[in-house]
Amino acid sequence: MPQSIKVKPGEKIRLSDYDPDHHEGLDKAEGLKQSTVHAQALDELAYRLQAEHRRALLVVLQGMDTSGKDGTIRHVMSHVSPQTCKVASFKAPTGAELEHDFLWRIHNVCPPRGSIGIFNRSHYEDVLVVRVHDLVPKHEWKTRYEKINEFEKYLVGEGTAILKFFLHISPDEQRERLQARVDDPHKRWKISPSDVAERKFWDDYMLAYEEALMRCSTADAPWHIVPANHKWYRNLVVARTVHETLKEMNPQFPKSTLDLSKMQID
Ligand code: AMP
């Protein structure tokens, strides 16, 4: 089983080669401890990003229903000020969105300078659900990989770092999580008939994901495959990767342009 989760540009991916149960041999208590340390560290770095006000970070979360997109956001961003972080969730496009190109609604909510943006689903739905259900003709979605790469390259060039995570669960794990949504009154609000219907297209989705991961993992905007059967490990991988990326970005407090020697506080 490959240990590396960052997809190299052009690398051939077979998702069945990646174990959704993988957890680096860590035990849960240790994993929880580490992921909390990473999540806590994001607060200071996000504060610096806001103060620097030059660059942004975009975190894209994709995965099958129940793969844990909501839970990841809840954990990884739990220590970050709501002033520095914003979530955009993408449903099936409606109204004005359908009147525009598929990236219009995406670009509109990309994170502004000085902030972290989280995409709960994203423009990748336009080569995933759209492809699986033939929502647009093949010759149209086929052109979208290149358009996505160009769009992301443009964002990176304008100062937005991009991280993309595929939360990888097994069909058995999904069955258990869907059953829990039926059985547990606290989870019931989440179940939708489409969750059960989409499950039947599992293999088609895996093919669509494989192509998206292979064609759209670039040096500037890499895809990460996150083993996500264990929620604590999924949170650890995402928190750690976001932390490492922000550390590398190393946002700086700006130098004051004011003449502070003349500023007297009475
Ligand atoms: P949820 O994430 O559970 O709120 O579900 C959102 C639904 O919207 C999922 O079934 C997605 O596949 C669907 N969706 C998101 N983006 C698109 C899109 N571009 N075209 C069609 N369906 C989409």
Ligand code: MG
């Ligand atoms: Mg859902």
